[in-house]
Amino acid sequence: MASLEEKIGRYPNPAQMMRNLQTGRYEFPIPPQFTNWIEEQQAWRNSAALMDQSFHMTDLYVRGPDTIRLLSDLCVNSFAKFGKNKAKQIVCVNEDGYVIGDSICFGLEDDEVNIVGRPVLPNWIQYHAETGDYDVTVERDQRSLDDPDKPRKIYRYEVQGPNALAILNAVNEGGPLTTKFFNMGEITIDGCTARTLSHGMGGAEGLELWGPFEEGERVKAALLRAGEAHGLRQVGARAYSSAAAESGWVPSPLPAIYDGAAMRPYREWLDEQSFEGVSTIGGSLDSDDVTDYYLTPWDLDYGRVVKFDHDFLGRAALERMKDGPHRRKVTLVWNREDVLEVFGGMMDDGGLPAKYMEMPSAHYATHPYDRVLSDGGDVGVSISPVFSSNERAWISLAILDPEVAEVGTEVTVIWGEPDGGTDKPNVEAHRQVKVRARIHPWPIHEASRTHYRQQV
Numbered sequence: 001m002a003s004l005e006e007k008i009g010r011y012p013n014p015a016q017m018m019r020n021l022q023t024g025r026y027e028f029p030i031p032p033q034f035t036n037w038i039e040e041q042q043a044w045r046n047s048a049a050l051m052d053q054s055f056h057m058t059d060l061y062v063r064g065p066d067t068i069r070l071l072s073d074l075c076v077n078s079f080a081k082f083g084k085n086k087a088k089q090i091v092c093v094n095e096d097g098y099v100i101g102d103s104i105c106f107g108l109e110d111d112e113v114n115i116v117g118r119p120v121l122p123n124w125i126q127y128h129a130e131t132g133d134y135d136v137t138v139e140r141d142q143r144s145l146d147d148p149d150k151p152r153k154i155y156r157y158e159v160q161g162p163n164a165l166a167i168l169n170a171v172n173e174g175g176p177l178t179t180k181f182f183n184m185g186e187i188t189i190d191g192c193t194a195r196t197l198s199h200g201m202g203g204a205e206g207l208e209l210w211g212p213f214e215e216g217e218r219v220k221a222a223l224l225r226a227g228e229a230h231g232l233r234q235v236g237a238r239a240y241s242s243a244a245a246e247s248g249w250v251p252s253p254l255p256a257i258y259d260g261a262a263m264r265p266y267r268e269w270l271d272e273q274s275f276e277g278v279s280t281i282g283g284s285l286d287s288d289d290v291t292d293y294y295l296t297p298w299d300l301d302y303g304r305v306v307k308f309d310h311d312f313l314g315r316a317a318l319e320r321m322k323d324g325p326h327r328r329k330v331t332l333v334w335n336r337e338d339v340l341e342v343f344g345g346m347m348d349d350g351g352l353p354a355k356y357m358e359m360p361s362a363h364y365a366t367h368p369y370d371r372v373l374s375d376g377g378d379v380g381v382s383i384s385p386v387f388s389s390n391e392r393a394w395i396s397l398a399i400l401d402p403e404v405a406e407v408g409t410e411v412t413v414i415w416g417e418p419d420g421g422t423d424k425p426n427v428e429a430h431r432q433v434k435v436r437a438r439i440h441p442w443p444i445h446e447a448s449r450t451h452y453r454q455q456v
Contacts, residue, residue, distance in 0.1 A: 021278060047233070057117055065111055091306075094263065101118065177196065190222040242387070327380060327399050328399070331441060363385070364424070384397050411436075
C-alpha cells in the first residue's frame with residue numbers, strides 16, 4: 001500500500017487533497033438513536049446518560065521501562081507525578097509548536113499506559129515507539145471502523161449526568177467509588193470488576209468504566225436496570241456527536257503533520273488509508289496552505305497543560321510562543337433568525353439553497369473549519385456546529401483573535417463552502433450564507449464551567 005506521503009504527491013497540495021477526498025463524515029459505529037436524539041441529549045444535563053464508547057476510538061497499550069520517558073519526550077504535559085491509577089489528557093505538537101492531537105492517557109501500571117482517542121496520537125506515539133530508542137512494546141486495539149471484524153479488547157462506557165453517581169452506587173458491589181477528578185478506581189457490577197475514571201459532563205460527576213469486552217453486555221444490562229429509576233437513557237450516535245460542543249472540547253484539530261521535511265519520515269510511515277490519509281477538511285475556510293488549518297495549544301486552551309519542566313518535541317517553539325498574543329476559545333450562539341433563513345431557503349424556488357445543517361450535528365467533514373468575520377475581516381474559525389436542545393440553540397466552538405473574543409460580542413460565521421461546494425460526496429451544491437453569532441463562554445452550561453471546569 002502507498003504511503004501518505006505518496007498520496008499527497010498526487011495532489012497540488014495537502015489541503016486540496018483533504019478538501020476533496022471521497023470520504024464521508026466521521027462515523028460513530030453505534031445505533032443513531034435508542035429513543036430520540038433530543039431527549040438523549042437532555043439526559044446528560046437533566047438525568048443520566050449511558051454512552052457506549054467501545055467502538056469508535058483506538059486504544060494503544062504501551063508497556064515497558066521506558067514508557068514514561070517516551071511520553072515525556074513527545075507530550076507537552078508533565079509526567080513528574082504520573083503513574084498507576086492516574087490519567088491525563090495528553091497533547092503532542094510538532095517541531096514548530098502546532099498541535100498534532102490530544103488523547104486520554106490511562107496509567108494502568110507504573111510502566112504501562114493505554115492511550116485512547118481518535119487514531120492520531122496512537123499513530124504518532126506508536127511511530128516513535130517503533131523507530132526511537134525506547135525499551136517498550138506496543139499493542140494496538142484498532143477502532144471498529146478500521147477493522148470491523150476484529151472483536152475489541154475492552155468495552156468502554158460512560159455514565160454521566162446529575163443522577164450518574166446514584167446509579168453507579170446502586171450497582172456497585174465493591175468498595176467506595178473513586179470520584180476525585182481524573183483519578184482511577186474500580187467498580188464491581190453483577191460480579192464483573194471494571195476500572196473507572198472520574199470525570200463529568202453536564203456539570204455533574206460521572207464515571208467512565210471499562211473491562212473485558214465479553215463482559216460488556218452483562219455490565220450494560222445491570223446499568224440499564226438500575227438506571228430505570230433515575231431516568232437513564234442510552235445515547236446514540238446522533239446525540240453523542242453533539243456532546244463535544246456543549247462540553248467545550250474541540251475533537252477535530254487538523255494534525256500538524258502534512259508539511260515540512262521533518263515530518264516526511266512520519267508521512268512515509270503512515271499509509272494512504274490511515275486516519276490521516278482519509279480525513280477530510282470542510283467549511284468556508286479555503287486555503288491551499290495546509291498550515292492555515294494548524295492550531296496552537298493556546299488556541300485550544302491547552303496552554304494550561306504545557307509544562308516546561310522537561311524536554312519534549314516542540315518545546316523550543318512553544319517557549320517562543322508562550323507570551324502570546326494568543327487566540328481564545330469561545331462558544332458561539334448562532335442567531336435564530338439567520339439559522340431559520342438557512343432552513344427556509346431549502347424550500348425556496350430556484351437558485352442554490354444554503355448548505356444543509358444536519359441535526360443535531362452539522363459536521364460534514366472530519367475537520368470542520370468555517371471563517372468567522374468581524375467588521376468584514378477574518379478573526380478566526382468556527383468548529384463543531386451543533387443544535388443543542390439543552391440550550392434551544394445552534395452553537396459552535398470558535399477560536400478567535402483576542403481583540404474580539406469578549407463575551408457578548410457579535411461576529412459573523414460564513415456557513416458553507418465557496419464556489420458551490422467541494423467534491424466530497426456528502427456535500428450538495430449550495431451557496432454560502434452569513435450567520436450572525438454571539439460570543440459566550442465555554443463550556444456554555446454554567447454548572448459545567450463553575451464545577452467541572454474548576455477541577456481541570
